[in-house]
Amino acid sequence: VRCVEWAPSLNGEKQHEPRFAVCSNSFKQRPAALALMEFNSNLAANCLFTVEEPILPSGATQVTWAGYGGSQLCTVHGGGELLFWHGAAGSLLGRLEAHKGPVSQVSFTSDRCLMASCGREDMQVKLWSLGPGVQPGQAVLLRCFQSDRPMNAVALRPALTHEDLDANVGAEARQCDCLAGGGQDARDVALVGAGTDDQFDPQSLCLGGGEGGLEEYAPPGYEERGKGSGHFGPIHALAFSADGMLCISASEDGNIRLRDLSMDAATTVPQGASTAQTSQVAATKVAAVPPAAAQAQQPAAGQGAGARRQLPGQQPPQAAHITPQPMTQAQPASQATQDDSDMRLKAVAICDFDPACIGWPPQASQRPLPLRRGQELEVVQDAGSGWSWGHAVDNPGMLGLFPTSYALPLARYKEMLQAAADADRRRAEVTAAAVLQQQRQQLMQ
Secondary structure (H helix, E strand, O other): OOEEEEOOOHHHOOOOOOEEEEEEOOEOOEOOEEEEEEEOOOOOEEEEEEEEOOOOOOOOOEEEEEOHHHOEEEEEOOOOEEEEEEOOOOOEEEEEEOOOOOEEEEEEOOOOOEEEEEEOOOOEEEEEEOOOOOOOOOOEEEEEEEOOOOEEEEEEOOOOOHHHHHOOOOHHHOOOOEEEEEOOOHHHHHHHOOOOOOOOOOEEEEEOOOOOOEEEOOOOOHHHHHOOOOOOOOEEEEEEOOOOOEEEEEEOOOOEEEEEOOOOHHHOOOOOOOHHHHOOOEEOOOOOOOOHHHHOOOOOOOOOOOOOOOOOOOOOOEOOEOOOOOOOOOOOHHHHHHHHHHHOEEEEEOOOEOHHHHOOOOOOOOOEOOEOOOOEEEEEEEEEOOEEEEEEOOEEEEEEEEEHHHEEEHHHHHHHHHHHHHHHHHHHHHHHHHHHHHHHHHHHO
């Protein structure tokens, strides 16, 4: 089974007999299929229809409800083709050649009248209409955006409507209407180097005026709040919150990140906050308190893990190949020692990192640096695209690449430990007070 999706309900009304669509690949003697299932009041499943190969041209990678109120079903196929089916009878209504090469994903608005699609080979995001005036089984292309990276996932703001397409919205009132994400495979990054520094960030798009297409859009304060501070691997899933103010991205790096897209997000950050705080990004891989050995006496803190700094005599890494250069030999030893201390940033690993888990090729020219939680690091340089170059404090001779988001500046790490200790202390005080109060009540009885 590749995908399942519940039928949408109009105006939030509860369905009398819930239905869901499901698509599956072929397996042994069973052909690839599309099916519509329904549950009755006794929770007994009933198959309303099934479409199998060869009527179904190939196994679908996604099935979703389309058209006003979900009157149609849309299936996504590997050859760049979308198929539309009658939502009750299962008859084929139409075909759409949406992209050159495979369609990675489609997404619909709440009313199911607008559809976004994305392709990995053509690196495009397209906005389609299935609303009034469009025949069932057909879609009309409205907007197109050409990205600079392979596209794996797309999401539309749920409340987006056809009226928004015609509205002449000023720049100050724009908001994120579409999210798209993807990026190079981790294997490609290891073999040939990373592309743009933000290729693993979701691309925020808004409707252009007139025939302006889809335009890349940065929410207020986004540059200061964390552009390029996202994933270090390709994005595979995106989703808006119901009000369109938050977005979630899920990546091959194992992280799920939350971003604030609201207009007032830039004003919610206190002055002097660190990059990790101002990025308005949260990851699911939050470190637990490390072993006591990792909390022992530690050197002075730097400013932030992965800060873009260079050693004397060192050139910035090129996108195609990352090779840090040694320190200039002619530099006086005392000055080199001082500069090295200033430039190299102290950090602590907050997650384990095993390069074998992401298929790091053994023949890659860039060497990875395995991490274990609580390990002290020296960050030499930000290599871009969510990766940093550094070494373990106890093994300075082994330099390698590691995910920037897997390490915290030492100062921030100590703050987290102190905050955790304070929280434990407050919980213990509250518990002790509750026990004392209970004992007093028992004595009074």
